[in-house]
Amino acid sequence: MQNRNLLVCLLITLGLWGSNIKPILGQALVPHILQLDSAQLEQTGLSLAEEALQLARFQQFELALSRAELATELAPNNQRTWALLGSLYIQAEELEEGIAALQQAQELNPRNAEIRFVLGRAYFQTSDYKNAIEQLRKGLKFKPENPGALFDLGNAYYKHGKFKRAIAQYEQAYDLEENLWPAINNIGLVQYEMGKVDDAIAQWREAVSIDSKAAEPLLALAVALYTQGDKEQSLAMGEEALRLDSKYADLDYLEKHLWGKRLIEDAKRFLATPRIQETLAQIEDLPQSP
Template sequence: MKKFLNKTICIFLICFYFFEVDQAKSVVPYYYLPTKKNLESESLSIGKDAYQLLYFGQYKKSLNLAKLAIKINKTDEKLWLILAEAQVANKLYKKALISLNKAQKISSNNSEIYFAKSNVYLKISQLEYAKTALEEGLSFEPNNHKAIFQLGNILLMEKNYSEAIKVFDKSIKIKPNFWQAINNQGLAYFEENNISLSIKHFEKAISIQENAEPLLGLASCLRMKDINLALQLAKKALTKDPKYVNYDYRKEQLWGEKIQNSTEILFQNDQLQTDIILAKSKINASS
């Protein structure tokens, strides 16, 4: 009987133990605690979504997602770069610089951070800071033809035309068919009153890509030499990109005072008036 009783008690205790465990499970919920690796992976996924929204012009949504990604993971410079880009898109330039400074603390030898900082400084018209940031970035990535091109553009803004031409040469040596740099050399030569070299560079840019800018630049060069060809080129340029009818737009593309004046005189020609009216109407329709 005692043996039976002991056996019964043992069975009872075992049953009680399992009952208690099951009861505990029914009261205490199960939580999944993500690992650091999981969180980092999730933050990068959110960051990619934020970057994609930027591409589609959904700037506010992009900014909110980028902020969320940073809240999850503050140690990835790529996420700070995405946040900075979203902030720039929303015209939050000072906040973008703060984000880029944080990215720089994480990865001080990442050239993209310095190039992004330069872009922000250009937005707020701080040319010296923009130039310094570009030069720092180029110290890590010396063959980045786009960054070298941007440095040349800053020199154009500063009206340092001879130095701008030399810098554009560096980018062209890296990428020989870089028509934008060749075009901007044409702009620089015009401001130096070297019209023959300006013509040569606009023609070379057109031979690579028949873009509206070198077409109109060449038309402005030929205004005094061959008015018929100049008119033909100007008409083609305005058809390709009506925005070039606008003085302020050309100024944004770094056109200097001399080529601007030449273009304005060209646009006074009676044979261009219909084309100018049509270009302006297209701009108004798209705005």
């Protein structure tokens, strides 16, 4: 009853007692919401994207991803936020999410070559070589003199079984960047699968002449020479290559580096030789660098 009297007094004070206005029951106060314009939201999103980029540089990918995701929500029509998010997803090996984000970036800016290049590499990682080729070729229409993209296109053609086209892309990449020994190395990989062993050997010799510390072409050269019967020289080369980088003794690692079936089978026999096995045992016994 006391509460009712208080309510009556309040209504009289407000001049509402006896009027036809009835109190509205069951409603809460409507909060005031601060309205931000789209330009402010986009600027905040771009600031978050910059933070994400800085975090990624320090290998803090989880924090970088959370900021990049929020950046796309605040700036959904900016291709830079989607491109960054896609790149971070790919670095985190979340390829499907990365491709989806990059597709969004590409739709917002279809003429951006770099987005198509990254998207092409992402498709390559999922073994979707057809789409990888399509995206890389479209990107090269806007930026044709890009050795990295030409090299990637060569890899996609190679895995797609288009050997001659792969070699042509590697050659173009090397013409643009003269010290790009991986292009020469990969021409050798393709030629070996085509049965052109002598041509492959010539390519690997050239790659080694460009960079004497490159373990991959040196090991490939050793394997090819061993298969041809040059045991002593090939074993010495193989030992040197594995001392430069022992990861190349792993057949799965070789496959990831696009060594074909023929070369891997020959490498398996070469790596199983007692001398190479002894060398690998010695490498494993060496103290590891901190």
